[in-house]
Structures are given as structure tokens and as C-alpha cells.
Amino acid sequence: MRKYGRMGKTRTPSKQSEAFVRLLPDERLATPAQIAEARDVKARSGVHIDQTLASRGYLNDAALVDVISRVWRIERAQMAEIDGEFARQRSGQLYIAENWMPLRELADGRALVATARVPDDERSEHIATTLGRDVVFVAATSAQIWHAILDVFGPAIADQAANELWNRNPVLSARTVASRGQKVGLVILLIVFVIALGLWPAATVIALIAITSLVFLAGTAFKFFISLRGARFDLVERVSDSEVDALDDDELPRYTVLVPVFKEANIVAQLVKNLGDIDWPANRLEVFVLIEESDDETRAAFEASSPPDHFQIITIPAGHPQTKPRACNVGLFFATGDYLVIFDAEDTPEPDQLKKAYISFQRGGEKTVCVQAALNYFNASENVLTRMFSLEYGYWFDYMLSGLDSLDLPIPLGGTSNHFRTEALKSLGGWDPYNVTEDADLGIRASALGYRVGVVNSATMEEANKSIPNFIRQRSRWIKGYMQTTLVHARRPRALMRQIGFWRFCSFVLLIAGTPATFLGVLPFYILTMLSLALPTDFVAQFFPVWLLWVCFLNFIIGSSVMVYLSMMGPYKRGTFALVPWALLNPLYWILHSIASYKALWQLITKPHYWEKTEHGLTSQSNHE
Known part of the structure; x- marks a missing residue:
């Protein structure tokens, strides 16, 4: 585990960031041209290099986390060991948008934080300030973090998806x-x-x-x-x-695509191909495939289709009513796009x-x-x-x-x-x-x-x-x-x-x-x-x-x-x-x-x-x- 406070680091972050970039072509994880493209995007729009490489499909999420773990010398996260009450001190939407999540409080008062993006100086300072305490990082994929968010916030997400409109205005x-x-x-x-x-x-x-x-x-x-x-x-x-x-x-702004599916194992591979042709920069696009908790067959078929990194499964917690709009409300909870579209x-x-x-x-x-x-x-x-x-x-x-x-x-x-x-x-x-x-x-x-x-x-x-x-x-x-x-x-x-x-x-x-x-x-x-x-x-x-x-x-x-x-x-x-x-x-x-x-x-x-x-x-x- 690597510890970061709000003041100083044990190694210079810029050196780690440069080591991260150098390691990618050395291990054939990204080409120099792809890295140059990501640097150009960062210079023009502020999107981090790792995010661009991952979202454009140049670097898959698992490989990215492996490199982060080695360069920053941080351990892989044990996502089963989460203190739900500690994690709920901030909103699930925040963790989704920023690709990190606090797991538990350590004995010395620091926060153990799972991250799916490089823990550089800017990110480290931001997370420490957000939590109001020093942090220790461990590495996790985006999918691991999102599944953990569903586990921790699942009952609240399910209730919100089913009853937010009713709670606001039952007449409607x-x-x-x-x-x-x-x-x-x-x-x-x-x-x-x-x-x-x-x-x-x-x-x-x-x-x-x-x-x-x-x-x-x-x-x-x-x-x-x-x-x-x-x-x-x-x-x-x-x-x-x-x-x-x-x-x-x-x-272009960030765009969210919601695809509610139920018992659709026979067509999800075609779904990935069809939506993979969308003309929108992948680093600004998130495609959420909404799959019911009980629908193991569709989930397995989707995972077997090798979707790009900007495609994510959102598991819909079991509950009533089991309807498409309830699934879409769960997707809306996770959405980070300025705009959102639904496709069947x-x-x-x-x-x-x-x-x-x-x-x-x-x-x-x-x-x-x-x-x-x-x-x-x-x-x-x-x-x-x-x-x-x-x-x-x-x-x-x-x-x-x-x-x-x-x-x-x-x-x-x-x-x-x-x-x-x-x-x-x-x-x-x-x-x-x-x-x-x-x-x-x-x-x-x-x-x-x-x-x-x-x-x-x-x-x-x-x-x-x-x-x-x-x-x-x-x-x-x-x-x-x-x-x-x-x-x-x-x-x-x-x-x-x-x-x-x-x-x-x-x-x-x-x-x-x-x-x-x-x-x-x-x-x-x-x-x-x-x-x-x-x-x-x-x-x-x-x-x-x-x-x-x-x-x-x-x-x-x-x-x-x-x-x-x-x-x-x-x-x-x-x-x-x-x-x-x-x-x-x-x-x-x-x-x-x-x-x-x-x-x-x-x-x-x-x-x-x-x-x-x-x-x-x-x-x-x-x-x-």
C-alpha cells in the first residue's frame, strides 16, 4: 500500500507519472502515437492520459490497474473488505464520476481508498481533501469499484429507483x-x-x-x-x-447511453457491435448495459462478447416493480454524462x-x-x-x-x-x-x-x-x-x-x-x-x-x-x-x-x-x- 497525505509524498508524483507513461510502450500496452494522442487531449481538454487511453480502447482497465499498481507500488484492493458505513460518508455518484471509493478507516485514522486511475499529485490531494484525512491507495478496476458501490449503496439505489417520484409527488x-x-x-x-x-x-x-x-x-x-x-x-x-x-x-460533452436488457442473451453480442459504431469520442462516452440481478445468462453472454472499456454492466438490484423504467432509474443514478440516451x-x-x-x-x-x-x-x-x-x-x-x-x-x-x-x-x-x-x-x-x-x-x-x-x-x-x-x-x-x-x-x-x-x-x-x-x-x-x-x-x-x-x-x-x-x-x-x-x-x-x-x-x- 502506498500512503498519501494532503502534504507531500514519499516519491515525486511527476516522476511516477513519467515512469507510468514510459512503461506503456515498453510493455506494448500502448503505442507512442497513442500516448501522443492522449497527451494532446490532456493539453486541450484536461482529460487525464490514463482515462483517454482506457476509454479509447488502447489500454484495457485491468492492464491499466496492473501498471498503476507497479509504478506507484500499491497493492491490489481486496474489495470484499469494505466498511459500508465508512464508505457512505460521501455519495455513490461522486465515487462513480471520479473512479475511486473509500474502503475503510485504518488503525492510524487514514482512509484506505481504492482507485482505478493514476494516484498522481492532483488526484491524491483532491481525494484527501474530500475525505478530510490522509489516504492510503490500493488499486482496483472500474468494474470492481462500481460493483462495490452497488453492494454498499444497493438498497438505497433500489429504493430511489422505485420510489423517488412517489416520494416527491405521489399524485404523479x-x-x-x-x-x-x-x-x-x-x-x-x-x-x-x-x-x-x-x-x-x-x-x-x-x-x-x-x-x-x-x-x-x-x-x-x-x-x-x-x-x-x-x-x-x-x-x-x-x-x-x-x-x-x-x-x-x-x-464535446460527456454522453451516457443506457441499454436496459432482460433475457436477451441471444442478441447482446450484436448490441455491442451496433453501439460500438456510435460516432462519439470514447473518452467522453459511457455505455451502461442494465442487467437484472437474476439474469445470469445475459450477463455471461455480454461478458463473452469482449466489449470495449467504456461499456459497463450495471446490475439492477432485485426489487419491485421489475420494469424497464426502474432499471433506467438505476442507470440514471450512475450516469455521469451531460446528456443521456436510451436504446433497446x-x-x-x-x-x-x-x-x-x-x-x-x-x-x-x-x-x-x-x-x-x-x-x-x-x-x-x-x-x-x-x-x-x-x-x-x-x-x-x-x-x-x-x-x-x-x-x-x-x-x-x-x-x-x-x-x-x-x-x-x-x-x-x-x-x-x-x-x-x-x-x-x-x-x-x-x-x-x-x-x-x-x-x-x-x-x-x-x-x-x-x-x-x-x-x-x-x-x-x-x-x-x-x-x-x-x-x-x-x-x-x-x-x-x-x-x-x-x-x-x-x-x-x-x-x-x-x-x-x-x-x-x-x-x-x-x-x-x-x-x-x-x-x-x-x-x-x-x-x-x-x-x-x-x-x-x-x-x-x-x-x-x-x-x-x-x-x-x-x-x-x-x-x-x-x-x-x-x-x-x-x-x-x-x-x-x-x-x-x-x-x-x-x-x-x-x-x-x-x-x-x-x-x-x-x-x-x-x-x-
Whole structure:
């Protein structure tokens, strides 16, 4: 062990630092050119030589720690011997950011400190001052330090990830599915409905059908209007290649990438390759692969893929709810980047996406909390379902989001390729781990605080769902999340209207609340329309007035035609014209959504916080074809 106080050292630090640099080429751990590059980065941006060499993949973490141990003559850390109470005297975020951690107090009052970076004069003085005592260094890898932080701070991290939003403002958390007032209101509504059905059965059913028809028409008309508006506008931020090329890598901020994975052992090797192509300096990039504590198979597969040093596993402590947003909140705890993005395990973002998002943030100012990239599918032509998936997303990203943004209406975020200002995200309380569409909820909360969400001209390639059962699982979760988000923000409608304004509130009602309501109405609406066409008019007229049947029929024709037309719009901005004829199947596609909506409603009642996992890696097509 090597001891350092706040005054003086046993050897001159500059000599040790020079010995460290000389040793690297001697042992073929780094080339003179790589060392010169690292020196240049340090001169321009202050990043230490060892950090640049490690983060750019020139020097792996284990080799770096071995050299530090030899040059500074310090022992390797025994990370099992940690005094948790002593370590918790400072925050876990500090240790993460600076790559060190106090292990315990020695008999003479000094602190035993594990370090993954060179303990030069500047670092030694800083750590001693931070702890308020002299220090003795031992060497440990970054991974060892981070695992120790999880062990020491694990219960606190798990509690914060699950309950920070609830503790801040329980009204905004989906942990409570429905408030007492909402439950009372629902009971009263059901009682009134049962009484009305008993006293005036025909009139009650007619009123219910009319309301369903009105909801279907209102939701369709809203999407049609917004999409036509979006057709007049390009994406919110069109960043040119020349602007990207003009960026100086040494002046870029630190960026955090979160990749939540669960039972994805079959695709993590591809994940490492896909995200390894990101065009961002490695010494300013951290990629956190978020793996559940119980998911040993995915962890082993990731470690076997030999990821670069700036890729790190973050083990998600066991706890409830086991959801993607809870995992992301753990990742947010460890994040040291000024900006942060989420990618799914199967994602292939365009290499310059982070740079385009960064430029968009610079244009948008501090009130731009999120920049969203578009999604596209590499297996769009695999079968009918993948074609419908691609049509839907083309219309959503190229028309709906552009239309919403042009009218300054709240944008429900997508679950991936969302780029955030990290501090703004933390100020919002992170993601709601109890909401299974945490992204849509976050978009509404951001809008309520005056933040803006933008869209950038970059795409992430994903795997479209090719399996109907898998599709139903995925969509039932999305629709259940929209139901949760509706219930959360319906607890305080007047407050929400004051915060976001009348027209934004109407947009929330029509889009977030209207989407599950529309899908719930599709099956009965379609069935009634088909029966009215299949059965003699005189027979049906015994139960329903003819005018109502005509209204339903016209609504069906108009609504279906509008949605077919909107689906046909999707390919035009992307040039995928071969998909256009498939839009005629949109009414059948909506039936799948309706089935999913009833499953979502049932799960909202029986297991509201259950995360219905979507299986990935089912496609036979490659994202490089």
C-alpha cells in the first residue's frame, strides 16, 4: 500500500507519472502515437492520459490497474473488505464520476481508498481533501469499484429507483392505480349504468353505442388533423452533415447511453457491435448495459462478447416493480454524462445520431429536455405484420410528431432513441417505474413544467414484431400504460389544464386517453356494423333505430378510410412505396389493437405494474441486409 497525505509524498508524483507513461510502450500496452494522442487531449481538454487511453480502447482497465499498481507500488484492493458505513460518508455518484471509493478507516485514522486511475499529485490531494484525512491507495478496476458501490449503496439505489417520484409527488406516480375519488366515481358510474340498463335498456344501449361512435370519430379526426398539419412540416430539427463534421471531438460533452436488457442473451453480442459504431469520442462516452440481478445468462453472454472499456454492466438490484423504467432509474443514478440516451437491445442507431441530437439541444436551448430520433425497421418486408408495423411508425414519426410539435402540443415520447439533458431528467424525477409506458408519461410531465420535446432527422433501426402473440403482448403493455397515464393525470385535471393550457389538455385527452378508448370501441363497433350489414334491416331495426345503424356504418367507412389514408402517407417521406398497398389492411390491424386493449384493461385491474416483455431476435432477417 502506498500512503498519501494532503502534504507531500514519499516519491515525486511527476516522476511516477513519467515512469507510468514510459512503461506503456515498453510493455506494448500502448503505442507512442497513442500516448501522443492522449497527451494532446490532456493539453486541450484536461482529460487525464490514463482515462483517454482506457476509454479509447488502447489500454484495457485491468492492464491499466496492473501498471498503476507497479509504478506507484500499491497493492491490489481486496474489495470484499469494505466498511459500508465508512464508505457512505460521501455519495455513490461522486465515487462513480471520479473512479475511486473509500474502503475503510485504518488503525492510524487514514482512509484506505481504492482507485482505478493514476494516484498522481492532483488526484491524491483532491481525494484527501474530500475525505478530510490522509489516504492510503490500493488499486482496483472500474468494474470492481462500481460493483462495490452497488453492494454498499444497493438498497438505497433500489429504493430511489422505485420510489423517488412517489416520494416527491405521489399524485404523479402510477404506483396508485386509481385514487379514492376515481374509484368512487367509477362505482357511481357503474351503478348509474346498471340502473339505466334496467329501466331503459334500449335507450341505454343506444346511448352507449352513440358515445362509442363519437369517441371513435373524435380520435380519428384528431389524428387526421394533426397528420395533415405534420405533412406541411419537416422534422423539427434537420441537422446537416456539414454541421456534424464541424464539431470538434475534444470539445464535446460527456454522453451516457443506457441499454436496459432482460433475457436477451441471444442478441447482446450484436448490441455491442451496433453501439460500438456510435460516432462519439470514447473518452467522453459511457455505455451502461442494465442487467437484472437474476439474469445470469445475459450477463455471461455480454461478458463473452469482449466489449470495449467504456461499456459497463450495471446490475439492477432485485426489487419491485421489475420494469424497464426502474432499471433506467438505476442507470440514471450512475450516469455521469451531460446528456443521456436510451436504446433497446436490438437497436442500431445511425452512427452520427448523438452528434445530431447534441446540435439539436444547442439550438433548442435549456427548455429542450428531450430530442427524439425516429424509428424504422430493418425487417419491414418480412411478413404482413412487420409491414403494418412499419407503415404505422412511418405515419407516427413523420407526420403525427411533426404535427404535434408544429402546434406546440405535448409529445408522448417513444421508448427508445430518446436523448435527454441529464440534469433536467433528474429534476423531473426520472421515469415512473410503475408506469409501463413511462415514456408517454414523462412527455406529459415535461410539458407540464414548460419543457419542450423535439424530433431530429436521425433514425434507429429496430426489429419489427413478426409474431401476433408477441405483438399482442407488446401492444397490451403500451395501451395499459396509456390507461395508467390517463388515470394519473386525470387526478388533477384542473391543475394540469392550468399548467399546460386548454389546447394542450385537449390534445392529452384525445391522444393519451382517446387511444385506448378508441381501441376498446373498435371490436364492438366493427361487430355491430357487420351485423347491421349481414342481417335484414327490419330485423335489426327491432333493436336499434335505423339512423343509428347508418351513423355507425358511415363512421366505420369514414374512420377506416381515414386510417387507411394516414397509413398510406407513412411511406412517402421514407420512400418505401412498396408498403402503400398494405395500408388497405389497416382495419384488420386495428382489430389486433382492440384485442390487445381488452387484455390491457384486464391487466390494469389484475396486475397493473406487470411488465409484459416483448421477445427480440425472432426475425430471420439481419439488420445489415
